[in-house]
Amino acid sequence: MAVTREEVLQVAALARLRLEEDEVERFTAQLNDILSHMEELEAVDVEGVEAIGAVAEWNAPLREDDVAPDSLRVPPSELAPSWREGFFTVPRVAALDVSELDEPFEDKATVPSEGRVEPEDLGGGAK
Amino acid sequence: MRYEPVIGLEIHVQLKTATKMFCGNSAEFGAEPNTHVCPVCLGLPGALPVVNRRAIELGVRAALGLHCTVHETSVFARKNYFYPDLPKGYQITQYDRPLATDGWLDVPVDGEADGEPARVRIRRIHLEEDAGKSLHDRFPGETAVDLNRAGVPLIEIVTEPDLATPAHARAFLTRLKQVLEYLEVSDCDMEKGSLRVDANVSVRPAGSDRLGTKTEVKNMNSFANVERALNFEIERQSKVLAAGGVIESQTLLWDAARGEARPMRSKEESHDYRYFPEPDLPPLVIGRAEIEAIGEALPELPDAKERRFREQYGLPAYDAGVLTATREVADYFEAVAAAAGDPKAASNWIMTEVLAWLNQQQCAITDFPVPPEHIAQLIGLVADGTVSSSLGRQVFARMVETGKPPATIVEEEGLAQVRDTGQLEVWVDEVIAAHPAEAERFRGGEQKLIGFFMGQVMRKSGGKADPRQATEILRRKLGG
């Protein structure tokens, strides 16, 4: 059940954490150690046991469809690290992050002016 | 080698609630950016979701209207990924225990309203929250994010790959939109984004039952574009296979301006969303009695209404289809038909005059200034000869302009048909006297000239001569 270095890098990419080399090594060792202790769970007989998802003993309570949001004492503009004319802003999401390429590229797709691009095309990412 | 397409659709539909799925913010479209936000939909630390009752009702309604099995217990789950318009870093959706499964919708094939409709199976319908909006071209070099839409309730409708052609897919979407509008669960407005479509398409040799590799096509902003995009992709895939190539599983974006679908950066493996049950929400339970109550309160759906219009009012299939395009038109028609006691006339007037006017004015029948009773009255006035049918159209135009009832207009503007034989004889005499040559020819056997004389009589009478009587008098006086 060993966790490989590659898996650690994949997991870091999913979790959007950029790890330094020494962190990768340390986490690989520590995750393996922690997970080795979890091995004893495999021996447990869980036959017929319901998984406890939400712990509440009741069903999801339902809220009436009346406009009544919890108020914000300060507007979102004061929380935002970057804000312009009423919008949160981030560097432009691009289907192809040009700065990361070594060689010339062919523009395979442009991003529509509005809407979703696939999640992993945000650029950056652990190498 | 002929290839046949296999198409499946995923449709996201915004539910017509006043507030968002998990918080009390307004769900209304079009507000100033980032003004309908609160700790919950902003994903602030410590915020928690609370389910909107009305969203559940509308979801159940949609599921029942699409003949699904609605599950009394369903479970919310988290779909984890990063995107700037997804403030929590996960979307609350439903995964392995959705609201409803195993439904269907019958769709007329190739516009053949009388033919056997093709049944499209619906695999599942589940509830989820919408994400915010990302605008990539508003500010150079930046993506702007508006979270007003974050948290708006959605249902996702997933079909089986039962759609046989792009035209069929388009017909399905048209029918689906119609059904959802009938159910009043959504505005279904693609321009406002309250209905969005993604397609999965593959091709296979005609007659084969193995599925080919499919691609996903996104960014189609109208049903017409869905059809165009699918046609493009089917042709592309067919060419690749015919040349001995292999289809790459990927996502393509439809570019309507260029008329082509272009691939995103291809991914080696599909995204890992790490679904798990939402720990902030206990299971969603809807009692069997409540589901049944919602089912009983469903309005008559389009196919049933169409059938009834054909049977009850004796309308041809095409007319029934037009008149049931929306519930509002159908209701209007029935009001007119009932008041006038003449469904055929009601159908004619609505199809030719009312819908034409609405189409030209780009407005909906709910904004139509003429109440159904007035149309019925007009029908009556024409039927009893008070007004000629050609002048009737003029009266209609005036009704729309002024909002006044037809009888008033006829009286005020003196449009009543003239049936006074005395007056008619005067006009007929004048017309015959003015055209002796034609009168001779008529008596000589050119019976067709009656039309010419009628035209003259109508002109002289300002259109008000009762055509039947005038014709009779003309024939009598012309002799022959």
Add this chain to the structure above:
Amino acid sequence: MRPVREIARDVAAGRVSALDVVRSSLDAIEREDRGPDGLNAFLAFDRTRAEASAAEIDRGRGKEGGAKPLLGVPVAVKDNLCTLDLPTTCGSRMLEGFRSPYEATAIRKLREAGAIIVGKTNLDEFAMGSSTENSAFGPTRNPHDRGRVPGGSSGGSAAAVAAGMVPAALGSETGGSIRQPAAFCGVVGIKPTYGRVSRYGLVAFASSLDQIGTFGRTVEDAALLLEAISGHDPFDSTSADRPAPDLTSGIDAGVAALVVGVPKEYFPDELDPRIAALCRESIERLRAAGAEIREISLPHTRYAIPAYYLLAPAEASSNLARFDGVHYGLRAPDARSTGDVYDESRSIGFGPEVKRRIMLGTYALAAGHYDQYYGRAQRVRGLIARDFRRVFDDGVHVIFTPTTPSVACRFGEWVDDPYQMYLADIFTVTANLAAIPGISLPIGTVEGLPAGGQFLADRWDEATMVRAAAALERALKE
């Protein structure tokens, strides 16, 4: 510091001014907490605002009917609870300086009960840890020995009460983060039944385990605070539709005829024998006071730590995804792409323990792993809950165990061996997994360092465990 009940009563009666009370608390904070040898229990406190609130209470006294139960009582709250007028940092660079635009329901209830919130206390970053050494703003010191940890993650709140800076404080638990520091610092700590207190405004670590709880110098003080913050909240779908419990009117009822279960699995070899001895002595006192002592078994106890350390990090990995540098909190400067905004902000903003748990949790949920890790841990959790269910159905009223296997360790002992640190929770996580309430109280010392014993009770039965704890507290004083 006098008992909470007396403070509230005296302030209401005008025998003492709220301003004097809050001033002595603030003076103690300045004396004990600040400076190079200070305890560093507080990350923020606002003297001006606290005194203003006190002055307002003094002005308004007698004008409202009905005495507020916490009138004028200075309270400290853990810095993972959102407050309007002080920053909420969760002990992390990610939220350094963050001003929450809304307030936690529990905080609102404290204010409604008349309490004065004097400051935010230190914690392991995002409540992940058992020593408060994982705070980005330096560790808190144990008032009993400043070279040792106060426990965690609610180390700041425990130390603040132990040092007499405030009579009571709020903390939070996911795997024992109130009871364990209470034991290390020699104070009382209560974790209520899951769903008893609203989590709205508690920055989430593991949603199905988190609960807000209380610290006090005495059982009664901690219980009074818990009463004030309990109750249904429409903003939290996991909060129970039950009124706040009455924990104090029967608090002196004693333990006569109460059946106290003592589980053999909680006295393993890893338990410091001196703590074991203190527990046995406490058990004798309970017996002398009229309780029936019954040996019981909770057979799945040994699976609690592995199950917990799969479930909690998994939920945490999802809960912490919102810290992405986009809408609030730290954003790394010079990020050239959206991906960089995420990767850099999260790398700078999170400390190593948080990163480790996010990695562990992401791994546990990853495709192909779910059934083996998260799925299985959920079901083991079900078995642990069932163990308790059987015991309570069998007539046991409360369960008594040691709170921790050892007393407070020195700084740095756990840094290189995270699993060692995880084992400190061995007696506490079971209650979190089973969603039952627990209370830890001091039962003696080992070489001058406090040791704690805990009572666990059935869901919704805080009143019985508070009563048992109060009886033991009384007996140990004699």
